[in-house]
Amino acid sequence: MDPSSSQTVRALLKLRELILSGELKPGERVSELPLVDRLGVSRTPLRAALVRLEEEGLLDAILTGGFAVRGFDERELYAAIEVRGTLEGLAARFAAERGLVAQDLVALKECVAELDALLGRSAITTKNFSDYVKLNERFHSLVIDLADSQVLARQIERAVSLPFASASAFVMVQAALPEAQTMFTIAQDQHRCILQALEAREGSRAEALMREHARLARRNLELALRNQRTRLLVPGSGLIRFRTTAAA
Amino acid sequence: MDPSSSQTVRALLKLRELILSGELKPGERVSELPLVDRLGVSRTPLRAALVRLEEEGLLDAILTGGFAVRGFDERELYAAIEVRGTLEGLAARFAAERGLVAQDLVALKECVAELDALLGRSAITTKNFSDYVKLNERFHSLVIDLADSQVLARQIERAVSLPFASASAFVMVQAALPEAQTMFTIAQDQHRCILQALEAREGSRAEALMREHARLARRNLELALRNQRTRLLVPGSGLIRFRTTAAA
DNA sequence: AACCCCGGACCTGTATACAGCCTACGTCCA
DNA sequence: TGGACGTAGGCTGTATACAGGTCCGGGGTT
Secondary structure: OOHHHOHHHHHHHHHHHHHHOOOOOOOOEEOHHHHHHHHOOOHHHHHHHHHHHHHHOOEEEOOOOOEEEOOEEHHHHHHHHHHHHHHHHHHHHHHHHHOOOHHHHHHHHHHHHHHHHHHHHOOOOOOOHHHHHHHHHHHHHHHHHHHOOHHHHHHHHHHOOOHHHOOOOOHHHHHHOHHHHHHHHHHHHHHHHHHHHHHOOOHHHHHHHHHHHHHHHHHHHHHHHHOHHHHOOOOOHHHEEOOOOOOO | OOHHHOHHHHHHHHHHHHHHOOOOOOOOEEOHHHHHHHHOOOHHHHHHHHHHHHHHOOEEEOOOOOEEEOOEEHHHHHHHHHHHHHHHHHHHHHHHHHOOOHHHHHHHHHHHHHHHHHHHHOOOOOOOHHHHHHHHHHHHHHHHHHHOOHHHHHHHHHHOOOHHHOOOOOHHHHHHOHHHHHHHHHHHHHHHHHHHHHHOOOHHHHHHHHHHHHHHHHHHHHHHHHOHHHHOOOOOHHHEEOOOOOOO
């Protein structure tokens, strides 16, 4: 009965992978029976996974029943990032206003120091970017933990469940584009400033910084979409619907 | 196949009612078989409803399997309201920055005018408060619509699925407490100012106003909890765990 | 008297059968 | 040739049977 090895979880993971990889295209109906063969699970856990993915925002319920893969246009990508930044900003403010104890500060400072060390050692490349991703995610989850609100944490969890909204969604792009290398420096300075604001209990500043920090993701996304080469590095790129008509 | 009359929806509604009414207490395990008799649906739609309620935040998954009713302490109530206000604030900013067309403005102004008329006619009491609730919710959903982002709209939908977080959660309390009557006037002035900010494309102001607007809910909640008489008027009051030990 | 072990009831996860609905294709008629 | 109707296939919603795990209580032992 280990939940991590349950059929439901297996179905959820495989199905999410199928959607993100683009094997199921936006708008396409996701029928259950073909997936039963494809995923090797029966309909019951499969349906549970479908319901979860709908709540997650990757699927849309069809009026007549069943689900379809959801598509996202460029505006929705930016909105998703802004939502994430806004919620993380709120978390930063909560954390700052509560005040941090020494132990919390140590953990944060350690994280920032490790990032410093990593960035000072060598450039982030497509080969070693996963170390950066780990540290970056640690920083973000530390801040969320410090906000100490399950309601907020769950809401953020849901926001980043859209693959292109997460804090580390575009690290791969950054690593691949030389013109994006400076973003690492900027991001790390923001980390440092956020830490400082948290320490000084400057809630408003912490919030604003965290929001702006998320907007780096937006800039990376814009860069990524402009280059044919990096476009496919965007997580969940298969879900993106590019406008065929001229944008207003 | 009408989804509104499906067993799943029926189970979802009845189960939510059972939780909010306090018949199922926080921490209590929600076993499926007893509910099959109680709700008159089989386990399959019941389980679907359980999964949805977990995503909604009313249930917690138990490690060994199954679900338990989630409890909320006072801090979480405030956090939920703040999250809602923050997201609605973002919606207001999006709407303002996009710019409204004449038709949008008409709809908003009509809504505000109707609220003016209602408030001018007579005091809001526990008997006629539902008219106010309808108009208030219309104002809020208009703003959300104008933000024109499904990602954001879904996130807000989820935020207000916690019963005490919704924009109209405390109207009943307001109506019952004489000292809260001025809140109607204040709220309506905020509506007016938000409309003005949207019209002038003042995104930042619209956002700040919407946030502050949500904080009225917080003030109402504080009032409600202080009065033994109104405490039970708080939606989902059965889910609230009051601290027994002294708060840090 | 306290602790440990064993047994049974209960509960969830999973698979599958069945019924009703929607859809799409083919055919027939105007 | 185009449109409308009927039928067949497939799909989802629902119910239920079965297997494995969990938890609680009682009895025995130290």
